[in-house]
Amino acid sequence: MNDLSEVSGRSPRRTIDVVRTSLVKRRQAEKRFQLYGLVSIILGLCFLVILFGSIIANGYTAFQQTSIGLDIHFDPELIDPEGRRNQSALMEADYDGLLKNALSSLFPDVKERQAKRALNGLISSGASYSLRDLVLAKPELLGKIERVWVSADDDVDMFVKGQSGRGGAEAERRLKDNQIAWIDKLEAEGHIKKSFNTAFFTSGDSREPESAGIWGAVMGSLFTLLVTLGLSLPIGMAAAVYLEEFASRNRWTDLIEVNINNLAAVPSIVFGLLGLAVFINFFGLPRSSPLVGGLVLSLMTLPVIIIAGRSALKAVPPSVREAALGVGASPMQMVFHHVLPLAVPGMMTGAIIGMARALGESAPLLMIGMVAFIVDIPQSVMEPSTVLPVQIYLWADSPERGFVERTSAAIMVLLVFLIFMNGLAVYLRKRYERRW
Incomplete structure (x- = not known):
């Protein structure tokens, strides 16, 4: 702007030269910015390849x-x-x-x-x-x-x-x-x-590396995720529908929304402390059980599911609501017969991402005692068990060289589960999502 003001009284030819010079500098700056972004992406991919390469190099021998x-x-x-x-x-x-x-x-x-x-x-x-x-x-x-x-x-x-x-x-x-x-x-x-x-893949944990397996941890993770899914999915979807479609806008709903957004950013270990104080010390539920682990992880994943559910409901065009009400549908019929079916794919995507986060959590489960050495395969949500991330933590702390490869192999198995769950979320979003 200064350059243009200085030459405002000069010939048009000179003004065009100044503009062209500034455009060249701007394009060079844009190219440098793109280059910085490309270098950042390449560096990130290199670090990711190094990380995965080291895990695979240390862990592939455990499969023999x-x-x-x-x-x-x-x-x-x-x-x-x-x-x-x-x-x-x-x-x-x-x-x-x-x-x-x-x-x-x-x-x-x-x-x-x-x-x-x-x-x-x-x-x-x-x-x-x-x-x-x-x-x-x-x-x-x-x-x-x-x-x-x-x-x-x-x-x-x-x-x-x-x-x-x-x-x-x-x-x-x-x-x-x-x-x-x-x-x-x-x-x-x-x-x-x-x-x-x-x-x-078929044995539980052991103090001997050659006998140690992940099946006990896999079953513990399965039971824990079943409890988490059974609690957080219906409660989260119901809360999202109520807050987005039925709740009136006042200071109480604003307070609830602020708290939900804040809970999504709370460190996971805080939920573990809450579970230890409430579910174990107050209610007396069995320590180290998938039931308590599922309750704790449900508290942790609820904000994620509620936020994702509300975003999916907001993505449904207002014309759908107006058309349903225009043909005589009640507000309840409008939500459950027209809006909710269109928002379910997005809500399920958020739920799967929340479950994937819960699968990879270890800090809250350490606080409720799921770090115990468990040899037997759990058969129900009430029996003592551990989960895959905690099993990895236990093996990583063992001095034997044989546990090093089993730690890396268990990480590979956990990554496969996480990639599968995130891939499923992407598939559901691409398969059923409607663009308006």
Whole structure:
């Protein structure tokens, strides 16, 4: 403007030159701004690729498990010396002795007590339970010799997968030289193999990395989300419909709207403190249960669902309401027969996004005790359980190298669920959303 005012008395030719010069500078500034935005996007994508790459690099090996094949002699003298052949006798049998005998037959030269302990340490401590379950399922194995594949110890698993090497001083390695020699012999004779780790998806938590799985956490997350969905969806949709369609505009509704918007920004751990004080200490509900977790997450997701529901209702054109009222529909019929069906896709999209947020939350659930070590698979909303984000937190705090890969693998599973839920929300919005 100053340049134009200075040349206001000059020739039109000079004025055009000034305008062209300013346009060039403006376009250059716009190009620089676009370049800054493009660089920011590229940097963000690079950081995202690095993050996902590190997670995948650390976690993909968890989907494979190293097993050791042993020719087990199901000696009736060790399993059922009294010959009762009932379930209680089979459950109390010395299956550790069967495993030790099978290893001793492969390495008859190992005689010293310490060496035997190191040899038996190649097998997971949970291998005896797998052997017990096999005998309970097939009692006809008694007296026979059959090759059974049992899980290797987590140190052996890491070694076979190449996550730990054989270099360096023996005192600095988890596996000693004699154990590495035994592993090499087992691999040469075909007694070691890697297979898909089904136990990771079918087992509960364990203190041994090779036996730990996510199924207990997945079931806990499922029950928690069912409680959350069953409470927050109908209450949130009803609140959105009332506030947007029926509530009169006064200071009370303004106060409610302000509080709803503020609750959407409250840190999630505050809801955990509220759940601890109200649901557990006051009402006495069971600690660490999906019921309490679902109640807490319902409080956290309600503002999100209400805000998304109101936005979906606002997106319906006023002409729809006016047309319904014009043909004689009551306000209730207008809302539930005409407006709400058009707003449901947007409301469901907000609900799914709220559920996705609830699935990834851990802070409020830590406050109500869902951080406990839970081995059993929960069967109802009243049983103690944990959820997938808390399970990841527990594994990340464990010092064993085997839990590092399982932590990353559990993060990958959680990301798959979150991507699926957000993808479903996008699909519903694209599929059913109407543009006016």
